[in-house]
Amino acid sequence: MTAVVAHEPPAPATQPMPEVILRTRGLTKWFGARLAVEDLDLEVRRGDVFALLGPNGSGKTTTLRMALGLVWPTSGEISFFGQQFAGAWRQTVLRRIGAVVEQPTFYPYLTARENLAGAATFAGLRSSPATQARIQWALEQVGLAPRAGDAYRKYSLGMKQRLGIAAALLTDPELVILDEPTNGLDPAGISEVRALIARLAQRGVTVLLSSHLLHEVQQVCTRVAIIQQGRLISQGNVVELLSASRGVLFGFTQSDGAHRAAEALHRAQLHWAPHASYIHADPLSPGGWQLLVSAPQERAADLNALLVGAGVIPAEVRRYEASLEHYFLALTGGGPQTSMAPAYSLSAPDAPDATPTTFDAPTVATQGGQV
Numbered sequence: 395m396t397a398v399v400a401h402e403p404p405a406p407a408t409q410p411m412p413e414v415i416l417r418t419r420g421l422t423k424w425f426g427a428r429l430a431v432e433d434l435d436l437e438v439r440r441g442d443v444f445a446l447l448g449p450n451g452s453g454k455t456t457t458l459r460m461a462l463g464l465v466w467p468t469s470g471e472i473s474f475f476g477q478q479f480a481g482a483w484r485q486t487v488l489r490r491i492g493a494v495v496e497q498p499t500f501y502p503y504l505t506a507r508e509n510l511a512g513a514a515t516f517a518g519l520r521s522s523p524a525t526q527a528r529i530q531w532a533l534e535q536v537g538l539a540p541r542a543g544d545a546y547r548k549y550s551l552g553m554k555q556r557l558g559i560a561a562a563l564l565t566d567p568e569l570v571i572l573d574e575p576t577n578g579l580d581p582a583g584i585s586e587v588r589a590l591i592a593r594l595a596q597r598g599v600t601v602l603l604s605s606h607l608l609h610e611v612q613q614v615c616t617r618v619a620i621i622q623q624g625r626l627i628s629q630g631n632v633v634e635l636l637s638a639s640r641g642v643l644f645g646f647t648q649s650d651g652a653h654r655a656a657e658a659l660h661r662a663q664l665h666w667a668p669h670a671s672y673i674h675a676d677p678l679s680p681g682g683w684q685l686l687v688s689a690p691q692e693r694a695a696d697l698n699a700l701l702v703g704a705g706v707i708p709a710e711v712r713r714y715e716a717s718l719e720h721y722f723l724a725l726t727g728g729g730p731q732t733s734m735a736p737a738y739s740l741s742a743p744d745a746p747d748a749t750p751t752t753f754d755a756p757t758v759a760t761q762g763g764q765v
Protein backbone atom coordinates (compact mmCIF):
# COMPACT_ATOMS: atom_id res chain seq x y z
CA MET A 395 0.00 0.00 0.00
CA THR A 396 1.28 3.40 -0.87
CA ALA A 397 1.38 5.87 1.96
CA VAL A 398 -0.31 9.10 1.10
CA VAL A 399 1.37 12.08 2.63
CA ALA A 400 -0.71 15.15 2.81
CA HIS A 401 1.13 18.31 2.07
CA GLU A 402 -0.05 21.74 2.89
CA PRO A 403 -1.02 23.42 -0.35
CA PRO A 404 1.47 26.14 -1.19
CA ALA A 405 0.37 29.57 -0.05
CA PRO A 406 -1.20 31.38 -2.97
CA ALA A 407 1.35 33.69 -4.50
CA THR A 408 0.23 37.24 -4.14
CA GLN A 409 0.01 38.61 -7.63
CA PRO A 410 1.63 42.02 -7.79
CA MET A 411 -0.60 44.54 -9.52
CA PRO A 412 0.68 44.92 -13.09
CA GLU A 413 2.33 48.22 -13.90
CA VAL A 414 -0.05 50.89 -15.15
CA ILE A 415 1.24 51.81 -18.59
CA LEU A 416 -1.27 54.51 -19.47
CA ARG A 417 -3.40 56.43 -17.03
CA THR A 418 -5.74 59.29 -17.79
CA ARG A 419 -7.36 61.42 -15.13
CA GLY A 420 -10.26 63.73 -15.87
CA LEU A 421 -9.37 63.73 -19.55
CA THR A 422 -11.67 66.17 -21.32
CA LYS A 423 -11.83 67.52 -24.85
CA TRP A 424 -14.07 70.25 -26.20
CA PHE A 425 -14.12 70.93 -29.95
CA GLY A 426 -15.64 74.40 -29.90
CA ALA A 427 -19.02 73.94 -28.25
CA ARG A 428 -18.93 70.16 -28.70
CA LEU A 429 -17.87 68.05 -25.75
CA ALA A 430 -16.15 65.02 -27.32
CA VAL A 431 -14.53 63.45 -24.23
CA GLU A 432 -15.63 64.16 -20.68
CA ASP A 433 -13.72 63.51 -17.48
CA LEU A 434 -12.29 60.20 -18.62
CA ASP A 435 -10.28 58.05 -16.19
CA LEU A 436 -8.64 55.14 -17.96
CA GLU A 437 -6.09 52.65 -16.74
CA VAL A 438 -4.23 50.41 -19.18
CA ARG A 439 -1.99 47.90 -17.41
CA ARG A 440 0.97 45.97 -18.73
CA GLY A 441 -0.19 42.82 -20.50
CA ASP A 442 -3.70 44.10 -21.17
CA VAL A 443 -5.47 43.81 -24.44
CA PHE A 444 -7.51 46.83 -23.55
CA ALA A 445 -10.51 47.76 -25.68
CA LEU A 446 -12.02 51.21 -25.72
CA LEU A 447 -15.56 50.50 -26.78
CA GLY A 448 -18.40 52.76 -27.74
CA PRO A 449 -20.73 53.77 -30.53
CA ASN A 450 -19.74 56.00 -33.43
CA GLY A 451 -18.92 59.48 -32.24
CA SER A 452 -18.46 58.48 -28.60
CA GLY A 453 -14.94 59.88 -28.43
CA LYS A 454 -12.71 56.85 -28.94
CA THR A 455 -10.47 58.28 -31.65
CA THR A 456 -10.25 61.62 -29.86
CA THR A 457 -9.13 59.80 -26.69
CA LEU A 458 -6.45 57.83 -28.54
CA ARG A 459 -5.28 60.96 -30.37
CA MET A 460 -4.92 62.80 -27.07
CA ALA A 461 -2.95 59.86 -25.66
CA LEU A 462 -0.59 60.09 -28.60
CA GLY A 463 -0.16 63.84 -28.38
CA LEU A 464 -1.94 64.40 -31.71
CA VAL A 465 -4.68 66.47 -30.10
CA TRP A 466 -4.29 68.72 -27.10
CA PRO A 467 -6.66 67.88 -24.19
CA THR A 468 -8.84 70.72 -22.94
CA SER A 469 -8.20 69.51 -19.40
CA GLY A 470 -7.11 66.42 -17.52
CA GLU A 471 -3.91 64.45 -17.21
CA ILE A 472 -2.21 61.69 -19.15
CA SER A 473 0.67 59.66 -17.80
CA PHE A 474 2.67 56.87 -19.36
CA PHE A 475 4.74 54.40 -17.36
CA GLY A 476 3.98 56.41 -14.24
CA GLN A 477 5.19 59.78 -15.52
CA GLN A 478 3.22 62.69 -16.83
CA PHE A 479 3.11 62.78 -20.63
CA ALA A 480 4.90 66.07 -21.08
CA GLY A 481 8.24 67.63 -22.00
CA ALA A 482 11.11 65.35 -22.93
CA TRP A 483 9.25 62.32 -21.57
CA ARG A 484 6.80 62.63 -24.48
CA GLN A 485 9.49 61.77 -27.03
CA THR A 486 10.77 58.89 -24.90
CA VAL A 487 7.25 57.52 -24.52
CA LEU A 488 6.42 57.82 -28.20
CA ARG A 489 9.49 55.74 -29.05
CA ARG A 490 8.11 52.96 -26.84
CA ILE A 491 4.70 53.01 -28.53
CA GLY A 492 3.52 51.82 -31.92
CA ALA A 493 0.26 53.23 -33.18
CA VAL A 494 -2.15 53.11 -36.06
CA VAL A 495 -4.62 55.87 -35.38
CA GLU A 496 -4.76 57.93 -38.51
CA GLN A 497 -4.98 56.09 -41.82
CA PRO A 498 -1.28 55.42 -42.40
CA THR A 499 0.04 56.99 -45.54
CA PHE A 500 2.04 54.73 -47.81
CA TYR A 501 3.32 55.34 -51.30
CA PRO A 502 1.07 53.52 -53.77
CA TYR A 503 3.79 52.67 -56.29
CA LEU A 504 6.34 51.42 -53.76
CA THR A 505 6.28 47.86 -52.49
CA ALA A 506 5.22 47.00 -48.97
CA ARG A 507 8.85 46.35 -48.06
CA GLU A 508 9.99 49.69 -49.50
CA ASN A 509 7.18 51.45 -47.67
CA LEU A 510 8.23 49.84 -44.41
CA ALA A 511 11.85 50.85 -45.07
CA GLY A 512 10.58 54.43 -45.35
CA ALA A 513 8.54 54.05 -42.18
CA ALA A 514 11.61 52.63 -40.40
CA THR A 515 13.71 55.65 -41.41
CA PHE A 516 10.91 57.92 -40.22
CA ALA A 517 10.85 56.04 -36.90
CA GLY A 518 14.56 56.72 -36.47
CA LEU A 519 15.90 53.27 -37.40
CA ARG A 520 19.13 53.31 -39.41
CA SER A 521 19.31 51.49 -42.71
CA SER A 522 21.12 48.33 -41.64
CA PRO A 523 20.84 44.54 -41.81
CA ALA A 524 19.23 44.65 -38.37
CA THR A 525 16.55 47.01 -39.67
CA GLN A 526 16.03 44.81 -42.72
CA ALA A 527 15.55 41.85 -40.38
CA ARG A 528 13.15 43.91 -38.33
CA ILE A 529 11.10 44.75 -41.43
CA GLN A 530 11.01 41.10 -42.42
CA TRP A 531 9.90 40.17 -38.91
CA ALA A 532 7.11 42.77 -38.95
CA LEU A 533 5.93 41.53 -42.34
CA GLU A 534 5.85 37.99 -41.01
CA GLN A 535 3.93 39.05 -37.92
CA VAL A 536 1.10 40.43 -40.05
CA GLY A 537 1.26 37.64 -42.62
CA LEU A 538 2.41 39.85 -45.49
CA ALA A 539 5.89 38.42 -46.07
CA PRO A 540 4.83 36.49 -49.21
CA ARG A 541 3.38 39.68 -50.73
CA ALA A 542 6.10 42.06 -49.54
CA GLY A 543 7.24 42.72 -53.13
CA ASP A 544 3.80 43.87 -54.33
CA ALA A 545 3.07 47.54 -54.82
CA TYR A 546 0.94 49.00 -52.05
CA ARG A 547 -1.74 50.04 -54.56
CA LYS A 548 -2.31 46.38 -55.33
CA TYR A 549 -3.12 45.58 -51.74
CA SER A 550 -6.64 44.82 -50.52
CA LEU A 551 -8.11 46.88 -47.69
CA GLY A 552 -7.27 44.16 -45.18
CA MET A 553 -3.67 43.98 -46.40
CA LYS A 554 -3.35 47.76 -46.16
CA GLN A 555 -4.64 47.60 -42.61
CA ARG A 556 -2.12 44.91 -41.71
CA LEU A 557 0.74 46.84 -43.33
CA GLY A 558 -0.16 49.75 -41.04
CA ILE A 559 0.15 47.42 -38.05
CA ALA A 560 3.48 46.11 -39.40
CA ALA A 561 4.74 49.72 -39.49
CA ALA A 562 3.63 50.17 -35.89
CA LEU A 563 5.64 47.09 -34.87
CA LEU A 564 8.94 48.21 -36.41
CA THR A 565 10.29 49.76 -33.24
CA ASP A 566 9.42 46.68 -31.13
CA PRO A 567 6.98 48.71 -29.02
CA GLU A 568 5.83 47.83 -25.51
CA LEU A 569 2.41 49.30 -26.22
CA VAL A 570 0.54 49.15 -29.49
CA ILE A 571 -2.41 51.51 -30.01
CA LEU A 572 -4.83 50.59 -32.78
CA ASP A 573 -7.89 52.64 -33.68
CA GLU A 574 -10.63 50.37 -35.06
CA PRO A 575 -8.20 47.76 -36.35
CA THR A 576 -10.98 45.64 -37.83
CA ASN A 577 -12.77 48.47 -39.61
CA GLY A 578 -13.86 47.57 -43.11
CA LEU A 579 -12.51 44.05 -42.96
CA ASP A 580 -14.37 40.92 -43.98
CA PRO A 581 -14.82 38.09 -41.44
CA ALA A 582 -11.57 36.41 -42.52
CA GLY A 583 -9.68 39.71 -42.21
CA ILE A 584 -11.21 40.35 -38.80
CA SER A 585 -10.15 36.98 -37.50
CA GLU A 586 -6.62 37.52 -38.89
CA VAL A 587 -6.33 40.82 -37.04
CA ARG A 588 -7.70 39.20 -33.89
CA ALA A 589 -5.14 36.41 -34.16
CA LEU A 590 -2.41 39.01 -34.68
CA ILE A 591 -3.49 40.88 -31.54
CA ALA A 592 -3.50 37.63 -29.59
CA ARG A 593 0.03 36.87 -30.84
CA LEU A 594 1.23 40.31 -29.79
CA ALA A 595 -0.30 39.80 -26.36
CA GLN A 596 1.42 36.42 -26.04
CA ARG A 597 4.73 38.14 -26.74
CA GLY A 598 4.02 40.48 -23.84
CA VAL A 599 3.04 43.51 -25.90
CA THR A 600 0.29 45.58 -24.31
CA VAL A 601 -2.45 46.46 -26.78
CA LEU A 602 -4.89 49.36 -26.57
CA LEU A 603 -7.50 49.28 -29.30
CA SER A 604 -10.79 50.93 -30.03
CA SER A 605 -13.85 49.43 -31.60
CA HIS A 606 -17.56 49.99 -31.99
CA LEU A 607 -18.02 46.27 -32.70
CA LEU A 608 -18.28 44.70 -29.28
CA HIS A 609 -18.66 41.12 -30.38
CA GLU A 610 -15.55 41.32 -32.53
CA VAL A 611 -13.24 42.26 -29.72
CA GLN A 612 -14.85 40.33 -26.88
CA GLN A 613 -12.86 37.22 -27.75
CA VAL A 614 -9.50 38.92 -27.71
CA CYS A 615 -9.60 41.66 -25.08
CA THR A 616 -8.89 41.22 -21.39
CA ARG A 617 -10.08 44.60 -20.13
CA VAL A 618 -12.50 47.10 -21.52
CA ALA A 619 -13.66 50.65 -21.02
CA ILE A 620 -17.09 51.37 -22.41
CA ILE A 621 -17.74 54.98 -23.30
CA GLN A 622 -20.85 56.71 -24.45
CA GLN A 623 -21.03 60.35 -25.54
CA GLY A 624 -17.50 60.84 -24.29
CA ARG A 625 -18.20 59.54 -20.78
CA LEU A 626 -16.92 56.37 -19.19
CA ILE A 627 -19.80 54.10 -18.25
CA SER A 628 -17.89 50.98 -17.28
CA GLN A 629 -14.30 49.77 -17.02
CA GLY A 630 -12.90 46.48 -15.92
CA ASN A 631 -11.88 42.93 -16.54
CA VAL A 632 -14.11 41.37 -19.21
CA VAL A 633 -14.59 38.09 -17.35
CA GLU A 634 -15.51 39.92 -14.15
CA LEU A 635 -17.85 42.35 -15.88
CA LEU A 636 -19.73 39.54 -17.50
CA SER A 637 -19.72 37.11 -14.58
CA ALA A 638 -22.74 38.83 -13.03
CA SER A 639 -24.78 37.88 -16.05
CA ARG A 640 -23.87 34.22 -16.21
CA GLY A 641 -26.44 31.66 -15.27
CA VAL A 642 -28.99 29.12 -16.38
CA LEU A 643 -31.50 30.13 -19.00
CA PHE A 644 -34.96 28.59 -19.17
CA GLY A 645 -37.19 28.97 -22.20
CA PHE A 646 -40.95 28.47 -22.09
CA THR A 647 -43.52 28.13 -24.82
CA GLN A 648 -46.28 29.75 -22.76
CA SER A 649 -46.25 33.44 -21.99
CA ASP A 650 -46.77 32.83 -18.27
CA GLY A 651 -44.10 30.07 -18.08
CA ALA A 652 -41.21 32.25 -17.04
CA HIS A 653 -43.36 34.04 -14.48
CA ARG A 654 -44.58 30.77 -12.94
CA ALA A 655 -41.00 29.46 -12.91
CA ALA A 656 -39.83 32.56 -11.06
CA GLU A 657 -42.61 32.07 -8.52
CA ALA A 658 -41.66 28.41 -8.00
CA LEU A 659 -37.99 29.35 -7.50
CA HIS A 660 -38.96 32.14 -5.15
CA ARG A 661 -40.96 29.67 -3.01
CA ALA A 662 -37.98 27.28 -2.95
CA GLN A 663 -35.69 29.96 -1.46
CA LEU A 664 -32.48 28.53 -2.90
CA HIS A 665 -29.55 30.42 -1.44
CA TRP A 666 -27.49 29.62 -4.52
CA ALA A 667 -30.05 31.12 -6.91
CA PRO A 668 -30.60 34.61 -5.54
CA HIS A 669 -32.34 36.26 -8.46
CA ALA A 670 -33.74 35.80 -11.88
CA SER A 671 -34.41 38.09 -14.75
CA TYR A 672 -36.45 38.24 -17.85
CA ILE A 673 -34.25 38.13 -20.94
CA HIS A 674 -36.56 38.67 -23.83
CA ALA A 675 -39.77 37.35 -25.19
CA ASP A 676 -39.99 36.11 -28.70
CA PRO A 677 -43.40 34.40 -28.79
CA LEU A 678 -42.75 33.16 -32.31
CA SER A 679 -39.91 30.85 -31.42
CA PRO A 680 -40.38 27.76 -29.24
CA GLY A 681 -39.10 28.45 -25.78
CA GLY A 682 -39.15 32.15 -26.60
CA TRP A 683 -40.34 33.26 -23.16
CA GLN A 684 -37.08 33.30 -21.28
CA LEU A 685 -35.96 33.52 -17.70
CA LEU A 686 -32.31 33.77 -16.67
CA VAL A 687 -31.61 32.41 -13.20
CA SER A 688 -28.42 33.57 -11.53
CA ALA A 689 -27.30 30.18 -10.33
CA PRO A 690 -24.11 28.16 -10.81
CA GLN A 691 -24.37 26.57 -14.22
CA GLU A 692 -23.74 23.09 -12.81
CA ARG A 693 -27.04 23.42 -10.91
CA ALA A 694 -29.06 23.50 -14.15
CA ALA A 695 -30.39 19.96 -13.64
CA ASP A 696 -31.40 20.71 -10.02
CA LEU A 697 -33.28 23.81 -11.09
CA ASN A 698 -34.95 21.92 -13.91
CA ALA A 699 -36.04 19.11 -11.56
CA LEU A 700 -37.44 21.66 -9.13
CA LEU A 701 -39.45 23.38 -11.85
CA VAL A 702 -40.77 20.13 -13.28
CA GLY A 703 -41.73 19.08 -9.74
CA ALA A 704 -43.69 22.33 -9.44
CA GLY A 705 -45.49 21.61 -12.68
CA VAL A 706 -43.61 24.21 -14.73
CA ILE A 707 -42.08 22.46 -17.72
CA PRO A 708 -39.34 24.38 -19.54
CA ALA A 709 -39.04 23.89 -23.27
CA GLU A 710 -35.34 24.69 -23.13
CA VAL A 711 -32.59 24.73 -20.51
CA ARG A 712 -29.11 25.99 -21.27
CA ARG A 713 -26.08 27.71 -19.85
CA TYR A 714 -26.04 31.41 -20.53
CA GLU A 715 -23.06 33.71 -20.97
CA ALA A 716 -23.82 37.34 -21.62
CA SER A 717 -21.91 39.14 -24.31
CA LEU A 718 -20.31 42.56 -24.07
CA GLU A 719 -23.03 43.66 -26.41
CA HIS A 720 -25.74 42.61 -23.94
CA TYR A 721 -23.76 44.23 -21.18
CA PHE A 722 -23.51 47.49 -23.09
CA LEU A 723 -27.20 47.51 -23.95
CA ALA A 724 -28.14 46.77 -20.36
CA LEU A 725 -25.95 49.62 -19.09
CA THR A 726 -27.18 52.14 -21.58
CA GLY A 727 -30.80 51.04 -21.70
CA GLY A 728 -30.38 50.69 -25.43
CA GLY A 729 -32.04 47.31 -25.73
CA PRO A 730 -34.38 44.81 -24.15
CA GLN A 731 -34.20 44.08 -20.47
CA THR A 732 -31.33 41.73 -19.86
CA SER A 733 -29.67 39.85 -17.10
CA MET A 734 -28.07 43.01 -15.79
CA ALA A 735 -31.43 44.13 -14.47
CA PRO A 736 -32.72 41.50 -12.05
CA ALA A 737 -36.49 41.42 -12.23
CA TYR A 738 -37.01 38.78 -9.58
CA SER A 739 -35.47 38.43 -6.19
CA LEU A 740 -35.73 34.74 -5.42
CA SER A 741 -34.03 34.29 -2.09
CA ALA A 742 -34.61 37.39 0.00
CA PRO A 743 -38.18 37.28 1.25
CA ASP A 744 -37.74 40.43 3.32
CA ALA A 745 -36.31 42.49 0.53
CA PRO A 746 -38.69 45.07 -0.89
CA ASP A 747 -38.53 43.50 -4.32
CA ALA A 748 -39.03 39.96 -3.03
CA THR A 749 -42.30 39.49 -4.78
CA PRO A 750 -41.80 38.56 -8.38
CA THR A 751 -42.69 41.44 -10.58
CA THR A 752 -44.66 41.14 -13.75
CA PHE A 753 -43.04 41.02 -17.13
CA ASP A 754 -42.48 44.02 -19.26
CA ALA A 755 -44.20 44.04 -22.59
CA PRO A 756 -42.55 41.58 -24.94
CA THR A 757 -39.58 42.99 -26.75
CA VAL A 758 -37.49 41.45 -29.45
CA ALA A 759 -33.86 40.83 -28.69
CA THR A 760 -31.45 43.03 -30.56
CA GLN A 761 -29.36 40.97 -32.90
CA GLY A 762 -26.14 41.96 -34.60
CA GLY A 763 -23.02 43.37 -33.15
CA GLN A 764 -23.05 47.10 -33.57
CA VAL A 765 -23.61 49.27 -30.57
Ligand SMILES: Nc1ncnc2c1ncn2[C@@H]1O[C@H](COP(=O)(O)OP(=O)(O)OP(=O)(O)O)[C@@H](O)[C@H]1O
Pocket residue numbers: 425428429430448449450451452453454455456457606
Ligand atom coordinates in the same frame (compact mmCIF):
# COMPACT_ATOMS: atom_id res chain seq x y z
N1 LIG B 1 -11.29 67.65 -35.23
C1 LIG B 1 -12.55 67.72 -34.79
N2 LIG B 1 -13.23 68.88 -34.81
C2 LIG B 1 -14.49 68.95 -34.33
N3 LIG B 1 -15.16 67.92 -33.80
C3 LIG B 1 -14.53 66.75 -33.76
C4 LIG B 1 -13.20 66.57 -34.25
N4 LIG B 1 -12.83 65.29 -34.05
C5 LIG B 1 -13.89 64.68 -33.49
N5 LIG B 1 -14.90 65.55 -33.31
C6 LIG B 1 -16.19 65.24 -32.68
O1 LIG B 1 -15.96 64.62 -31.44
C7 LIG B 1 -16.89 63.57 -31.22
C8 LIG B 1 -16.13 62.28 -30.99
O2 LIG B 1 -15.51 61.90 -32.20
P1 LIG B 1 -14.54 60.65 -32.30
O3 LIG B 1 -13.98 60.63 -33.69
O4 LIG B 1 -13.56 60.71 -31.19
O5 LIG B 1 -15.54 59.45 -32.05
P2 LIG B 1 -15.31 57.88 -32.25
O6 LIG B 1 -15.80 57.24 -31.03
O7 LIG B 1 -13.91 57.62 -32.67
O8 LIG B 1 -16.31 57.56 -33.44
P3 LIG B 1 -16.19 56.43 -34.63
O9 LIG B 1 -16.64 55.14 -34.03
O10 LIG B 1 -17.18 56.95 -35.65
O11 LIG B 1 -14.79 56.42 -35.12
C9 LIG B 1 -17.80 63.56 -32.44
O12 LIG B 1 -18.95 64.29 -32.14
C10 LIG B 1 -16.98 64.26 -33.50
O13 LIG B 1 -17.80 64.89 -34.44
Ligand SMILES: [Mg+2]
Pocket residue numbers: 454455456573574
Ligand atom coordinates in the same frame (compact mmCIF):
# COMPACT_ATOMS: atom_id res chain seq x y z
MG1 LIG C 1 -13.08 56.72 -34.36
